Amino acid sequence: MKRPDFSGTYNHFKGHSIMKYACLIYGSESEMAHLSQEEMAAVYARYTAFGKELAEAGVLRGGSELKPVSTATTVRIQNGKVLTLDGPFAETKEQLGGFYLLEVENLEQALAWAAKCPGATDGCVEVRPLGMGA
């Protein structure tokens, strides 16, 4: 008997589902800016090793470091006009510094990877399932 498959049910309960997650890495840019060159190199080495591990496990679908929020520009349409502002959409103590896109079976696996991410040690990692259009 074929196993029924319906949208809107908990397909990940069946154990062979595919879920996509974004791991959003937040950390303090000002703290990062104070690191010495060797310390920075160590951080990058940890990320390179982590990325390699993700790729080898076959779960990596994309991702990148983001340049600091000082390079950000925010665009919003207001009264039909494009409003362009220098800076991120919100000033926060910790900033979005990079992300990974992962493809795994369920949240448990995504969280286990997020916990291994260097960003979880230096700051925190927010795990969000991807929605439509993913």
Place this chain on the structure above:
Amino acid sequence: MLLARIVEDVVRRDGARILASLIRLTGDFDRAEDALQEAYTRALSVWAQNGLPERPAAWINTVSRRAALDMLRRQRSVPLEAEPEAPTIEPEAENPSGVEDDRLRLLFTCCHPALSPEARTALALRTLGGLTTREIARAFVEDSTTTAQRLVRAKKKIREAGIPYEIPAREALPDRVATVLSVIYLIFNEGYASTEAPSLLRPDLCAEAIRLARLTVELLPGEAEAGGLLALMTLTHARRTARISSEGELIPLEVQDRACWNAPEIAAGLEALDGALQLRQPGPYQIQAAIAALHVRAHSAAETDWPQISALYGALLQWAPTPVVELNAAAALAMTLGIEHGLRWIENLEQRGELSGYHLLPAAKADLLRRAGRQPEAALAYQAALALVRNPAERRYLERRLAECSTR
């Protein structure tokens, strides 16, 4: 009506087990709940006509599975060919920890750390405890709409964020078991000292928590802390009838009528504790259970082994260095080394301000001052406690003590 009672009995005893397997079958909380409800409804009419089946729970199980599959079929646009008449029960999938039980899977899913603590407890009470939304709302002193929304949101998060229906792998198990145990203990505490319920106790919630802990022990016999929690709750619950006077006033441990304590439950609690201690994995629940065991083993309040209780609180502070544990440790120290020692500790806690707003701090201080014969100071402390207390049974106790201190 007798039939309704029998169905209710099946719900209590076997509802969670059937629901848990339906969730695995359908892969959907809501559909599983609907299917089970349909089976209960059908049981009432079919059993009234044809008489009681030999095994009511098995009947409910089969009918609810069939109802679940019917629902799946109705929702499908293209019908399945060669549909089996009765669903075959699929063997449970292998899970990484090696333990097989749908209820345990359900407990771990409900207690997943990705859900808010309130949602975990509400969902566990709903699915495993079989409590209605209204009953849960009453336990948390919130309106039913809030509870209903909380449950809907939790189920939505499980579905959309992809929280798995599984027992975590061995390496993740200790952390996750801790969450499960804390949810069970929360359910118990809500029943043991309802914050705003008209009476102090909600014995049904306590019994439910004990049942869930017993289940966890059965399913994870190697987890000593599960046994510790079971022992702690069983020993505490065994004293329930001695804890409230006929006037609805809290009776503190030292003046409780020990003959009212439930002997078989105490025996069961002590047995659970022994089983846990034999595993040689010490932990905070086992320590608290050991303290409870020393209390129930004393034939009178005067015979209480305070030095050992003090030592156990010292050990507990290593595991849980919280101000609430310190407060209890201070009270035990007062009974061991003398009131002044306990008072000094409590005053230190008071100065640190971590327990401001917690009525048991001034209440404990007041009790010690009263014992030391410092009635005017005790009265002030009772007043401070009364300003913070919310539960009516505890309020009545404090009011009586305040009156005693003021009339001298």
